[in-house]
Amino acid sequence: MYKNGFHMELYEGIISRRSIRNYTGEKVDEEIITSIIKAGMYAPSARNRRPWHFVVIDDRSIMKKIMDVHPYSSMLAEASHAIVVCGDKELENGPGYYKLDCSAASQNMLLAAHSKGLGAVWLGVEPREERIKAVSNILGLPSHVAPVSIISIGIPAKYPSSLPERFDEKRIRRNKW
Numbered sequence: 001m002y003k004n005g006f007h008m009e010l011y012e013g014i015i016s017r018r019s020i021r022n023y024t025g026e027k028v029d030e031e032i033i034t035s036i037i038k039a040g041m042y043a044p045s046a047r048n049r050r051p052w053h054f055v056v057i058d059d060r061s062i063m064k065k066i067m068d069v070h071p072y073s074s075m076l077a078e079a080s081h082a083i084v085v086c087g088d089k090e091l092e093n094g095p096g097y098y099k100l101d102c103s104a105a106s107q108n109m110l111l112a113a114h115s116k117g118l119g120a121v122w123l124g125v126e127p128r129e130e131r132i133k134a135v136s137n138i139l140g141l142p143s144h145v146a147p148v149s150i151i152s153i154g155i156p157a158k159y160p161s162s163l164p165e166r167f168d169e170k171r172i173r174r175n176k177w
Contacts, residue, residue: 013115016163020119021075023154028080032116037083039112045101046093052105055084055139062138066150069134073123079154083109084135089144099126102148109151119156122149
């Protein structure tokens, strides 16, 4: 721990997290899945409304249905679990805030999975209307609940060998554009 109280491990985890799409097919322990969801529930949300719900999927037939309607979900074939992060329009702070709040929860979950040595990737559902409708139908979501993202989780088949440089000073402005 640094003198100012920051943990280097957290910072390194943020920098080293990558989207992992290839898994061994082995099952991840349910306690670990619960801990990942718990991390999502500790995300910030507007006025602390926490307008999220989480649908845990480990049924291969449901994953196959999602793969049929989501063009970038082929990794679900080997994933241990998928967690659909859903926003509740009746709980949000105002129109559209559930999207922001659920995005923060999704990022927390990706970082938590990484911290547990698991691979994970964010599959966008919002803002694609056809994906929202299809995933809602598959899961039987009530009309006031909308799927925002799907987090695919599994034991990585391999880890990335190097980290790309993503810091770009040209994207930083001071005080005004």
